[in-house]
Amino acid sequence: MKLRIAITALVAALMIFAGYAALFIAPDERTMHEIQRVFYVHLPLWAAMFSALTIAFVANIAWLATRNPKWDWLGVSAVEVAVACCTGGLITGVLWGRPAWGIWWTWDARLTTCFILWLLYISYLLLRGLIEDPQRRATLSAVFGIFAFLDAPLVYASNRLWRTQHPAPVIFGGPDSGLDPTMGKVMLVCVAAMMALMVVMLVDRYRLERLRHEVDELRLSAEARAADSNSVFTKGAV
Protein backbone atom coordinates (compact mmCIF):
# COMPACT_ATOMS: atom_id res chain seq x y z
CA MET A 1 0.00 0.00 0.00
CA LYS A 2 2.70 2.46 1.04
CA LEU A 3 4.79 1.41 -1.93
CA ARG A 4 1.90 2.16 -4.30
CA ILE A 5 1.35 5.59 -2.77
CA ALA A 6 5.06 6.34 -3.00
CA ILE A 7 5.26 5.24 -6.65
CA THR A 8 2.15 7.21 -7.59
CA ALA A 9 3.56 10.30 -5.90
CA LEU A 10 6.86 9.81 -7.74
CA VAL A 11 5.12 9.50 -11.10
CA ALA A 12 3.05 12.59 -10.32
CA ALA A 13 6.22 14.52 -9.49
CA LEU A 14 7.83 13.32 -12.73
CA MET A 15 4.82 14.47 -14.73
CA ILE A 16 4.83 17.88 -13.06
CA PHE A 17 8.53 18.25 -13.85
CA ALA A 18 7.91 17.13 -17.43
CA GLY A 19 5.15 19.72 -17.75
CA TYR A 20 7.41 22.41 -16.39
CA ALA A 21 10.19 21.36 -18.77
CA ALA A 22 7.87 21.34 -21.78
CA LEU A 23 6.54 24.80 -20.97
CA PHE A 24 9.65 26.62 -19.77
CA ILE A 25 12.88 24.70 -20.44
CA ALA A 26 12.26 23.69 -24.05
CA PRO A 27 13.38 26.34 -26.52
CA ASP A 28 10.97 28.21 -28.75
CA GLU A 29 10.25 26.57 -32.11
CA ARG A 30 11.07 28.51 -35.27
CA THR A 31 7.80 28.47 -37.22
CA MET A 32 5.03 27.45 -34.82
CA HIS A 33 6.30 29.05 -31.56
CA GLU A 34 4.09 28.26 -28.58
CA ILE A 35 1.73 25.87 -30.40
CA GLN A 36 4.58 23.44 -31.00
CA ARG A 37 4.74 22.65 -27.26
CA VAL A 38 1.80 20.27 -27.73
CA PHE A 39 4.44 18.01 -29.29
CA TYR A 40 5.72 17.23 -25.79
CA VAL A 41 2.34 15.66 -24.96
CA HIS A 42 1.45 14.39 -28.43
CA LEU A 43 4.50 12.21 -29.09
CA PRO A 44 4.73 10.70 -25.57
CA LEU A 45 1.06 9.67 -25.85
CA TRP A 46 1.80 7.77 -29.03
CA ALA A 47 4.96 6.22 -27.57
CA ALA A 48 2.90 5.03 -24.59
CA MET A 49 0.18 3.73 -26.90
CA PHE A 50 2.57 1.69 -29.05
CA SER A 51 4.24 0.26 -25.95
CA ALA A 52 0.87 -0.70 -24.47
CA LEU A 53 -0.21 -2.30 -27.74
CA THR A 54 2.98 -4.32 -27.91
CA ILE A 55 2.39 -5.51 -24.34
CA ALA A 56 -1.17 -6.44 -25.33
CA PHE A 57 0.05 -8.34 -28.41
CA VAL A 58 2.55 -10.34 -26.33
CA ALA A 59 -0.15 -11.00 -23.70
CA ASN A 60 -2.58 -12.23 -26.37
CA ILE A 61 -0.04 -14.68 -27.76
CA ALA A 62 0.95 -15.80 -24.27
CA TRP A 63 -2.69 -16.48 -23.33
CA LEU A 64 -3.21 -18.63 -26.42
CA ALA A 65 0.01 -20.49 -25.67
CA THR A 66 -0.29 -21.00 -21.89
CA ARG A 67 -3.97 -20.41 -20.92
CA ASN A 68 -2.80 -18.68 -17.76
CA PRO A 69 -5.52 -16.11 -16.80
CA LYS A 70 -2.89 -13.54 -15.86
CA TRP A 71 -2.16 -12.98 -19.57
CA ASP A 72 -5.82 -12.31 -20.28
CA TRP A 73 -5.92 -9.71 -17.47
CA LEU A 74 -2.75 -8.11 -18.80
CA GLY A 75 -4.15 -8.06 -22.33
CA VAL A 76 -7.36 -6.24 -21.49
CA SER A 77 -5.56 -3.79 -19.18
CA ALA A 78 -2.99 -2.95 -21.86
CA VAL A 79 -5.66 -2.43 -24.51
CA GLU A 80 -7.72 -0.14 -22.28
CA VAL A 81 -4.68 1.99 -21.50
CA ALA A 82 -3.73 2.01 -25.20
CA VAL A 83 -7.20 3.22 -26.21
CA ALA A 84 -6.98 6.01 -23.64
CA CYS A 85 -3.56 7.06 -24.97
CA CYS A 86 -4.80 6.83 -28.56
CA THR A 87 -7.79 9.04 -27.78
CA GLY A 88 -5.50 11.59 -26.14
CA GLY A 89 -3.13 11.45 -29.08
CA LEU A 90 -5.91 11.98 -31.62
CA ILE A 91 -7.35 14.91 -29.65
CA THR A 92 -3.96 16.62 -29.19
CA GLY A 93 -3.24 15.99 -32.87
CA VAL A 94 -6.48 17.62 -33.96
CA LEU A 95 -5.89 20.57 -31.63
CA TRP A 96 -2.40 20.98 -33.04
CA GLY A 97 -3.46 20.52 -36.65
CA ARG A 98 -6.02 23.31 -36.70
CA PRO A 99 -3.61 26.19 -35.94
CA ALA A 100 -0.65 24.56 -37.72
CA TRP A 101 -2.27 23.36 -40.96
CA GLY A 102 -5.55 25.28 -40.98
CA ILE A 103 -7.57 22.06 -41.09
CA TRP A 104 -9.03 19.97 -38.29
CA TRP A 105 -8.51 16.65 -40.09
CA THR A 106 -7.37 15.08 -43.34
CA TRP A 107 -7.44 11.55 -44.67
CA ASP A 108 -3.73 11.04 -45.26
CA ALA A 109 -2.05 7.67 -44.60
CA ARG A 110 -0.94 8.39 -41.02
CA LEU A 111 -4.24 9.83 -39.75
CA THR A 112 -6.36 7.23 -41.56
CA THR A 113 -4.44 4.19 -40.31
CA CYS A 114 -4.37 5.71 -36.83
CA PHE A 115 -8.11 6.29 -36.76
CA ILE A 116 -8.65 2.71 -37.92
CA LEU A 117 -6.38 1.48 -35.13
CA TRP A 118 -8.48 3.39 -32.60
CA LEU A 119 -11.70 1.89 -34.00
CA LEU A 120 -10.22 -1.61 -34.01
CA TYR A 121 -9.26 -1.54 -30.35
CA ILE A 122 -12.56 -0.01 -29.33
CA SER A 123 -14.16 -2.95 -31.15
CA TYR A 124 -11.89 -5.24 -29.13
CA LEU A 125 -13.28 -3.78 -25.90
CA LEU A 126 -16.83 -4.07 -27.24
CA LEU A 127 -16.23 -7.69 -28.21
CA ARG A 128 -15.07 -8.49 -24.68
CA GLY A 129 -18.22 -6.98 -23.25
CA LEU A 130 -20.45 -9.14 -25.46
CA ILE A 131 -19.06 -12.63 -24.74
CA GLU A 132 -20.30 -14.25 -21.54
CA ASP A 133 -18.06 -17.25 -20.94
CA PRO A 134 -14.68 -16.07 -19.52
CA GLN A 135 -12.57 -18.74 -21.25
CA ARG A 136 -14.13 -18.13 -24.63
CA ARG A 137 -13.99 -14.38 -24.12
CA ALA A 138 -10.28 -14.55 -23.42
CA THR A 139 -9.55 -16.80 -26.42
CA LEU A 140 -11.64 -14.93 -28.97
CA SER A 141 -10.51 -11.48 -27.88
CA ALA A 142 -6.89 -12.71 -27.98
CA VAL A 143 -7.36 -13.86 -31.60
CA PHE A 144 -9.03 -10.56 -32.52
CA GLY A 145 -6.29 -8.62 -30.72
CA ILE A 146 -3.63 -10.36 -32.80
CA PHE A 147 -5.46 -9.43 -36.00
CA ALA A 148 -5.93 -5.85 -34.83
CA PHE A 149 -2.23 -5.50 -34.05
CA LEU A 150 -1.45 -6.03 -37.75
CA ASP A 151 -2.46 -2.38 -38.29
CA ALA A 152 -0.03 -0.98 -35.68
CA PRO A 153 3.24 -1.29 -37.68
CA LEU A 154 1.38 0.22 -40.63
CA VAL A 155 0.54 3.29 -38.52
CA TYR A 156 4.16 3.68 -37.41
CA ALA A 157 5.59 3.28 -40.90
CA SER A 158 2.91 5.30 -42.70
CA ASN A 159 4.69 8.63 -42.66
CA ARG A 160 7.94 6.95 -43.68
CA LEU A 161 6.45 5.03 -46.62
CA TRP A 162 4.17 7.71 -48.01
CA ARG A 163 4.17 11.48 -48.30
CA THR A 164 1.57 12.62 -45.82
CA GLN A 165 0.02 15.81 -44.47
CA HIS A 166 1.36 14.65 -41.12
CA PRO A 167 5.03 15.69 -40.75
CA ALA A 168 7.74 13.21 -41.63
CA PRO A 169 9.48 11.64 -38.63
CA VAL A 170 11.90 13.87 -36.71
CA ILE A 171 13.20 11.07 -34.52
CA PHE A 172 14.88 8.15 -36.34
CA GLY A 173 13.76 9.82 -39.53
CA GLY A 174 15.58 10.54 -42.78
CA PRO A 175 18.71 12.63 -43.30
CA ASP A 176 16.82 15.94 -42.90
CA SER A 177 15.31 15.03 -39.55
CA GLY A 178 16.53 15.52 -36.02
CA LEU A 179 15.70 17.51 -32.93
CA ASP A 180 17.48 20.38 -31.28
CA PRO A 181 19.48 18.81 -28.36
CA THR A 182 17.58 20.67 -25.60
CA MET A 183 14.29 19.76 -27.22
CA GLY A 184 15.52 16.18 -27.38
CA LYS A 185 16.30 16.10 -23.66
CA VAL A 186 12.92 17.63 -22.73
CA MET A 187 11.22 15.10 -25.01
CA LEU A 188 13.05 12.27 -23.25
CA VAL A 189 11.79 13.48 -19.88
CA CYS A 190 8.23 13.79 -21.21
CA VAL A 191 8.31 10.33 -22.79
CA ALA A 192 9.64 8.86 -19.53
CA ALA A 193 6.86 10.58 -17.56
CA MET A 194 4.14 9.37 -19.92
CA MET A 195 5.50 5.82 -19.95
CA ALA A 196 5.56 5.84 -16.14
CA LEU A 197 1.94 7.03 -16.12
CA MET A 198 1.01 4.32 -18.59
CA VAL A 199 2.64 1.63 -16.44
CA VAL A 200 0.90 2.89 -13.29
CA MET A 201 -2.50 2.82 -15.04
CA LEU A 202 -1.74 -0.62 -16.48
CA VAL A 203 -0.81 -2.09 -13.11
CA ASP A 204 -3.89 -0.62 -11.43
CA ARG A 205 -6.19 -1.94 -14.15
CA TYR A 206 -4.50 -5.35 -13.90
CA ARG A 207 -5.12 -5.41 -10.16
CA LEU A 208 -8.76 -4.52 -10.78
CA GLU A 209 -9.12 -7.39 -13.22
CA ARG A 210 -7.44 -9.78 -10.79
CA LEU A 211 -9.75 -8.68 -7.97
CA ARG A 212 -12.81 -9.16 -10.21
CA HIS A 213 -11.63 -12.67 -10.94
CA GLU A 214 -11.17 -13.37 -7.22
CA VAL A 215 -14.66 -12.05 -6.45
CA ASP A 216 -16.12 -14.32 -9.13
CA GLU A 217 -14.26 -17.31 -7.71
CA LEU A 218 -15.48 -16.52 -4.20
CA ARG A 219 -19.06 -16.14 -5.42
CA LEU A 220 -18.88 -19.45 -7.26
CA SER A 221 -17.52 -21.32 -4.23
CA ALA A 222 -20.14 -19.69 -1.96
CA GLU A 223 -22.91 -20.75 -4.31
CA ALA A 224 -21.47 -24.26 -4.47
CA ARG A 225 -21.38 -24.49 -0.71
CA ALA A 226 -24.95 -23.18 -0.47
CA ALA A 227 -26.08 -25.82 -2.95
CA ASP A 228 -24.31 -28.53 -0.93
CA SER A 229 -25.85 -27.46 2.36
CA ASN A 230 -29.31 -27.31 0.72
CA SER A 231 -29.00 -30.88 -0.48
CA VAL A 232 -27.93 -32.04 3.01
CA PHE A 233 -31.03 -30.34 4.43
CA THR A 234 -33.41 -32.15 2.10
CA LYS A 235 -31.72 -35.49 2.78
CA GLY A 236 -32.22 -34.91 6.51
CA ALA A 237 -35.88 -34.00 5.93
CA VAL A 238 -36.47 -37.42 4.34
Added chain:
Amino acid sequence: MTAARAAAILLAKELRLEFRTRELLTATIIFALVVVVLFSFAFDPTAAESRRYGPGLLWIAFLFAGSLMLHPSFAREQSNQTLDALRMAPVSPFAILLGKMLANFVFLFVAEVILVPVFAVLYNVSLVGIVGRLALVLALGTLGLVITGTVFSAISAHARMRELLLPLLLLPILAPLLIAAVEATASLFAEQPSLDRTWLAFLAGFDIVFLTASWLLCDFLLEE
Protein backbone atom coordinates in the same frame (compact mmCIF):
# COMPACT_ATOMS: atom_id res chain seq x y z
CA MET B 1 -7.03 -36.66 -46.19
CA THR B 2 -5.17 -33.51 -47.12
CA ALA B 3 -6.44 -30.10 -46.10
CA ALA B 4 -7.05 -29.17 -49.73
CA ARG B 5 -9.20 -32.23 -50.39
CA ALA B 6 -11.14 -31.70 -47.16
CA ALA B 7 -11.70 -28.05 -48.03
CA ALA B 8 -12.93 -29.06 -51.49
CA ILE B 9 -15.44 -31.50 -49.98
CA LEU B 10 -16.65 -28.88 -47.52
CA LEU B 11 -16.92 -26.33 -50.32
CA ALA B 12 -19.05 -28.78 -52.30
CA LYS B 13 -21.27 -29.28 -49.25
CA GLU B 14 -21.75 -25.53 -48.77
CA LEU B 15 -22.53 -25.01 -52.44
CA ARG B 16 -24.96 -27.91 -52.52
CA LEU B 17 -26.71 -26.57 -49.40
CA GLU B 18 -26.94 -23.08 -50.76
CA PHE B 19 -28.10 -23.94 -54.26
CA ARG B 20 -31.05 -25.93 -52.89
CA THR B 21 -32.74 -22.74 -51.76
CA ARG B 22 -30.45 -19.97 -53.10
CA GLU B 23 -31.87 -17.74 -50.37
CA LEU B 24 -28.54 -16.28 -49.20
CA LEU B 25 -27.36 -15.59 -52.74
CA THR B 26 -30.60 -13.90 -53.75
CA ALA B 27 -30.72 -11.79 -50.62
CA THR B 28 -27.09 -10.70 -51.10
CA ILE B 29 -27.60 -9.68 -54.72
CA ILE B 30 -30.78 -7.77 -53.98
CA PHE B 31 -29.26 -6.01 -50.99
CA ALA B 32 -26.22 -4.87 -52.97
CA LEU B 33 -28.56 -3.70 -55.73
CA VAL B 34 -30.64 -1.70 -53.24
CA VAL B 35 -27.49 0.00 -51.90
CA VAL B 36 -26.37 0.94 -55.42
CA VAL B 37 -29.80 2.32 -56.31
CA LEU B 38 -30.11 4.21 -53.03
CA PHE B 39 -26.81 5.94 -53.69
CA SER B 40 -28.13 7.09 -57.03
CA PHE B 41 -31.05 8.73 -55.20
CA ALA B 42 -28.60 10.44 -52.87
CA PHE B 43 -26.77 12.13 -55.73
CA ASP B 44 -27.49 12.31 -59.44
CA PRO B 45 -24.18 11.60 -61.11
CA THR B 46 -22.97 12.81 -64.49
CA ALA B 47 -20.66 10.56 -66.47
CA ALA B 48 -17.53 12.22 -65.07
CA GLU B 49 -18.83 12.02 -61.53
CA SER B 50 -19.69 8.36 -62.02
CA ARG B 51 -16.09 7.72 -62.87
CA ARG B 52 -14.97 9.51 -59.70
CA TYR B 53 -17.48 8.14 -57.21
CA GLY B 54 -18.46 4.92 -58.93
CA PRO B 55 -15.63 2.68 -57.70
CA GLY B 56 -16.10 3.79 -54.09
CA LEU B 57 -19.82 3.27 -54.30
CA LEU B 58 -19.43 -0.16 -55.87
CA TRP B 59 -17.03 -1.37 -53.22
CA ILE B 60 -19.10 0.05 -50.35
CA ALA B 61 -22.08 -1.87 -51.71
CA PHE B 62 -20.02 -5.08 -51.87
CA LEU B 63 -18.59 -4.50 -48.41
CA PHE B 64 -22.00 -4.00 -46.83
CA ALA B 65 -23.53 -6.93 -48.69
CA GLY B 66 -20.56 -9.10 -47.80
CA SER B 67 -20.59 -8.31 -44.10
CA LEU B 68 -24.30 -9.09 -43.90
CA MET B 69 -23.90 -12.30 -45.87
CA LEU B 70 -21.01 -13.69 -43.84
CA HIS B 71 -22.90 -14.11 -40.61
CA PRO B 72 -25.48 -16.70 -41.79
CA SER B 73 -22.72 -19.05 -42.95
CA PHE B 74 -21.74 -19.74 -39.33
CA ALA B 75 -25.18 -19.20 -37.86
CA ARG B 76 -26.51 -22.05 -40.00
CA GLU B 77 -23.98 -24.39 -38.41
CA GLN B 78 -24.93 -23.34 -34.92
CA SER B 79 -28.68 -23.89 -35.19
CA ASN B 80 -28.34 -27.62 -35.89
CA GLN B 81 -25.03 -27.96 -34.05
CA THR B 82 -23.40 -29.24 -37.18
CA LEU B 83 -20.25 -27.38 -36.16
CA ASP B 84 -19.66 -30.02 -33.50
CA ALA B 85 -19.99 -32.70 -36.16
CA LEU B 86 -17.47 -30.86 -38.31
CA ARG B 87 -15.05 -30.61 -35.39
CA MET B 88 -15.31 -34.35 -34.79
CA ALA B 89 -14.57 -35.15 -38.41
CA PRO B 90 -10.94 -36.07 -39.20
CA VAL B 91 -10.21 -32.77 -40.90
CA SER B 92 -7.94 -29.96 -39.75
CA PRO B 93 -9.62 -26.79 -38.47
CA PHE B 94 -7.94 -24.87 -41.24
CA ALA B 95 -9.67 -27.07 -43.81
CA ILE B 96 -13.05 -26.25 -42.25
CA LEU B 97 -12.25 -22.54 -42.30
CA LEU B 98 -10.89 -22.74 -45.84
CA GLY B 99 -14.00 -24.54 -47.07
CA LYS B 100 -16.18 -21.79 -45.60
CA MET B 101 -13.95 -19.05 -47.01
CA LEU B 102 -14.11 -20.55 -50.49
CA ALA B 103 -17.89 -20.97 -50.30
CA ASN B 104 -18.34 -17.35 -49.17
CA PHE B 105 -16.00 -16.28 -51.97
CA VAL B 106 -18.08 -18.09 -54.58
CA PHE B 107 -21.34 -16.54 -53.33
CA LEU B 108 -19.96 -13.03 -53.11
CA PHE B 109 -18.14 -13.25 -56.45
CA VAL B 110 -21.29 -14.48 -58.20
CA ALA B 111 -23.20 -11.57 -56.65
CA GLU B 112 -20.53 -9.13 -57.85
CA VAL B 113 -20.45 -10.54 -61.38
CA ILE B 114 -24.21 -10.02 -61.59
CA LEU B 115 -24.05 -6.57 -60.06
CA VAL B 116 -21.22 -4.97 -62.04
CA PRO B 117 -23.08 -4.92 -65.40
CA VAL B 118 -26.15 -3.52 -63.63
CA PHE B 119 -23.98 -0.84 -62.07
CA ALA B 120 -22.38 -0.07 -65.44
CA VAL B 121 -25.82 0.43 -66.97
CA LEU B 122 -27.20 2.58 -64.14
CA TYR B 123 -24.15 4.83 -63.97
CA ASN B 124 -23.16 4.93 -67.65
CA VAL B 125 -19.73 3.44 -67.09
CA SER B 126 -18.17 1.56 -70.01
CA LEU B 127 -16.84 -1.91 -69.27
CA VAL B 128 -15.35 -2.46 -72.72
CA GLY B 129 -11.75 -3.67 -72.61
CA ILE B 130 -11.41 -3.77 -68.82
CA VAL B 131 -13.49 -6.83 -67.98
CA GLY B 132 -10.57 -9.17 -67.37
CA ARG B 133 -8.60 -6.76 -65.20
CA LEU B 134 -11.73 -5.72 -63.34
CA ALA B 135 -12.43 -9.39 -62.61
CA LEU B 136 -8.92 -9.71 -61.18
CA VAL B 137 -9.37 -6.70 -58.90
CA LEU B 138 -12.79 -7.96 -57.82
CA ALA B 139 -11.40 -11.40 -57.10
CA LEU B 140 -8.48 -10.15 -54.99
CA GLY B 141 -10.63 -7.70 -53.08
CA THR B 142 -13.38 -10.24 -52.45
CA LEU B 143 -10.80 -12.77 -51.32
CA GLY B 144 -9.54 -10.36 -48.66
CA LEU B 145 -13.10 -9.65 -47.62
CA VAL B 146 -14.07 -13.30 -47.17
CA ILE B 147 -10.83 -14.29 -45.48
CA THR B 148 -11.16 -11.70 -42.73
CA GLY B 149 -14.94 -11.99 -42.75
CA THR B 150 -15.00 -15.74 -42.17
CA VAL B 151 -12.49 -15.46 -39.33
CA PHE B 152 -14.43 -12.66 -37.67
CA SER B 153 -17.77 -14.40 -38.12
CA ALA B 154 -16.25 -17.37 -36.29
CA ILE B 155 -15.22 -14.94 -33.52
CA SER B 156 -18.53 -13.13 -33.28
CA ALA B 157 -20.61 -16.33 -33.54
CA HIS B 158 -20.24 -16.74 -29.77
CA ALA B 159 -21.06 -13.16 -28.82
CA ARG B 160 -24.34 -11.39 -28.21
CA MET B 161 -25.54 -8.93 -30.86
CA ARG B 162 -23.55 -10.87 -33.41
CA GLU B 163 -25.33 -9.41 -36.45
CA LEU B 164 -24.24 -5.94 -35.41
CA LEU B 165 -20.87 -7.02 -34.06
CA LEU B 166 -19.60 -8.61 -37.24
CA PRO B 167 -19.70 -5.44 -39.40
CA LEU B 168 -18.33 -3.49 -36.43
CA LEU B 169 -15.29 -5.78 -36.19
CA LEU B 170 -14.89 -6.29 -39.92
CA LEU B 171 -15.18 -2.86 -41.52
CA PRO B 172 -12.28 -1.12 -39.71
CA ILE B 173 -9.87 -3.90 -40.56
CA LEU B 174 -11.03 -3.90 -44.18
CA ALA B 175 -10.42 -0.16 -44.61
CA PRO B 176 -6.96 -0.64 -46.21
CA LEU B 177 -8.45 -3.25 -48.55
CA LEU B 178 -11.28 -0.86 -49.43
CA ILE B 179 -8.84 1.94 -50.23
CA ALA B 180 -6.66 -0.31 -52.42
CA ALA B 181 -9.63 -1.87 -54.25
CA VAL B 182 -11.26 1.50 -54.89
CA GLU B 183 -8.02 3.01 -56.20
CA ALA B 184 -7.41 0.00 -58.48
CA THR B 185 -11.00 0.09 -59.79
CA ALA B 186 -10.83 3.86 -60.27
CA SER B 187 -7.73 3.56 -62.41
CA LEU B 188 -9.65 1.02 -64.52
CA PHE B 189 -12.73 3.25 -64.87
CA ALA B 190 -10.64 6.26 -65.90
CA GLU B 191 -10.55 7.76 -69.40
CA GLN B 192 -7.38 5.78 -70.17
CA PRO B 193 -7.88 2.52 -68.28
CA SER B 194 -4.77 1.18 -66.63
CA LEU B 195 -4.20 -1.28 -63.84
CA ASP B 196 -2.08 0.19 -61.10
CA ARG B 197 0.46 -2.45 -60.07
CA THR B 198 1.08 -1.07 -56.58
CA TRP B 199 -2.55 -1.35 -55.51
CA LEU B 200 -2.79 -4.83 -56.99
CA ALA B 201 0.30 -5.85 -55.03
CA PHE B 202 -1.21 -4.30 -51.89
CA LEU B 203 -4.40 -6.35 -52.36
CA ALA B 204 -2.43 -9.54 -52.90
CA GLY B 205 -0.25 -8.76 -49.87
CA PHE B 206 -3.32 -8.11 -47.70
CA ASP B 207 -4.81 -11.47 -48.75
CA ILE B 208 -1.60 -13.35 -48.02
CA VAL B 209 -1.02 -11.71 -44.62
CA PHE B 210 -4.54 -12.40 -43.39
CA LEU B 211 -4.65 -15.91 -44.80
CA THR B 212 -1.41 -16.69 -42.97
CA ALA B 213 -2.75 -15.16 -39.76
CA SER B 214 -5.93 -17.27 -40.01
CA TRP B 215 -3.88 -20.39 -40.67
CA LEU B 216 -1.82 -19.73 -37.54
CA LEU B 217 -4.84 -19.02 -35.35
CA CYS B 218 -7.45 -21.42 -36.79
CA ASP B 219 -7.27 -23.91 -33.91
CA PHE B 220 -8.45 -21.28 -31.44
CA LEU B 221 -11.35 -20.14 -33.59
CA LEU B 222 -13.11 -23.46 -33.75
CA GLU B 223 -12.42 -24.83 -30.30
CA GLU B 224 -15.15 -25.85 -27.92
